[in-house]
């Protein structure tokens with residue numbers, strides 16, 4: 001959803017930017033992180049008091065769009081967009097109900113989810129470790145920052161040729177591309193979170209006899225957690241986006257592969273289904289990350 | 305209010321603070337405390353960034369169990385001096401020692417209470433207080449029972465499972481005090497701990513602190529810029545002047561203990577305060593003139 005688009009937009013624009021604007025980009029990344037934790041809070045509120053009128057309006061808006069689309073496609077309108085090539089919603093729906101009863105469609109989804117899980121887990125582990133190291137050590141930060149600034153703006157699609165050459169199997173290439181997408185938002189948010197460490201808490205811990213390791217575990221990581229979790233939610237969105245690019249090279253399965261193949265096979269209805277599936281999975285998994293991280297942030301609530 | 309109990313137990317064998325028998329006899333009699341927490345601040349200076357002198361030639365001896373207030377205007381170097389005792393700031397010259405052992409860094413023998421409470425927001429009240437004992441190697445159960453004892457003493461037993469964000473400012477500071485005491489330190493260092501509280505809460509906290517101090521027989525350095533607070537609490541008020549930070553007066557407060565809150569309206573209190581202010585004025589002028597000559 002939103003996060004992916006913004007993050008995507010950033011990846012696209014950064015490469016043409018002069019160095020000093022990269023810092024501005026980082027500021028944006030931060031506000032993005034704040035936005036994301038704000039969303040967590042908002043989602044929580046909206047669950048408590050379900051605003052039925054709001055959802056009625058939203059549902060109405062979607063239905064209205066479907067009706068207009070149906071009319072445009074059914075009549076083969078050609079005005080800027082060539083609706084003769086855009087399958088009508090009812091056709092797509094019919095096709096979908098066929099797919100839902102075939103095991104193939106689920107196989108594509110499962111394979112993609114597997115890739116996301118592996119890539120996202122790796123990105124979380126390395127992203128948090130690298131982020132903490134960079135956040136706590138000037139030296140490490142200065143060593144690694146140039147790599148991040150050079151590599152981060154490279155879009156996932158541009159990695160495809162090198163990924164194929166670098167990795168033994170196409171599966172590992174796809175996972176690598178997906179991993180890269182998730183890695184950067186997680187690293188940057190972790191650095192941001194660690195930067196915000198309250199030094200008076202570090203002092204308090206030290207005067208209570210805490211070792212460096214205990215301080216990392218009891219002060220720095222918990223303090224960075226809100227930012228890290230926001231990074232995970234953003235990273236999950238970007239992971240799906242990158243996965244779609246990576247699955248161009250897949251020879252057999254994956255929802256991205258399904259979408260590309262449908263284009264090659266002139267199965268236009270399946271393109272729409274593939275796109276919507278990716279959108280839905282991306283939104284769902286981002287929501288899931290936020291949902292799962294909520295208990296870890298309970299201490300932020302003033303009343304409970 | 306604080307419930308003064310004798311339940312407190314030391315977490316390790318190395319921190320002999322509470323001698324129950326002695327407590328019983330010293331209760332109500334001040335100045336007869338366990339012989340630990342003897343502070344020597346020996347001729348220390350702190351220079352920041354090559355030229356900014358925050359503390360100059362400070363020398364101070366604090367006897368075990370003494371309550372000393374460090375009084376001075378904002379920015380005069382009170383926190384810096386305190387941080388030398390805490391071990392967070394290394395003096396550019398001179399040395400601080402506790403019981404004749406030089407301070408090399410922060411340690412569990414010195415508990416700290418900060419102005420901004422500095423509780424770990426992601427830990428419950430109980431886990432905040434249990435943190436010190438855990439770091440000292442106590443088991444989860446031991447640490448938890450120490451925490452409960454101390455929370456009981458500061459009257460926060462029922463709040464053990466709450467997160468700090470849900471507490472009032474005064475309650476947070478009481479947790480801060482309980483946390484600092486949980487390692488049964490020899491010295492309690494408090495940097496304007498009640499500065500952010502409203503007057504009413506502050507007065508309650510001052511009284512409670514004296515009860516706690518009486519209970520623990522601990523040496524206290526208490527930083528403040530409030531002269532009433534300093535006189536109400538202290539055995540000695542040590543006055544600091546700004547730029548460079550110098551100790552300019554060391555005033556013994558002869559008011560009997562226990563001191564009821566009304567004492568601030570008592571003529572002896574007012575007389576002490578008048579004497580303090582006169583001395584501070586004289587010494588400040590003298591310090592100012594001295595600086596003018598150099």
Ligand SMILES: Nc1ncnc2c1ncn2[C@@H]1O[C@H](COP(=O)(O)OP(=O)(O)O)[C@@H](O)[C@H]1O
Nearest residue numbers: 352353356358377378379380381382383384385
């Ligand atoms: N880490 C530091 N680096 C540079 N200057 C400092 C540092 N800490 C304190 N100072 C300066 O030292 C002086 C004394 O500060 P401080 O001890 O905090 O005063 P107080 O606690 O009495 O308000 C101030 O002028 C302050 O700006």
Ligand SMILES: [Mg+2]
Nearest residue numbers: 379382383495
């Ligand atoms: Mg200060």
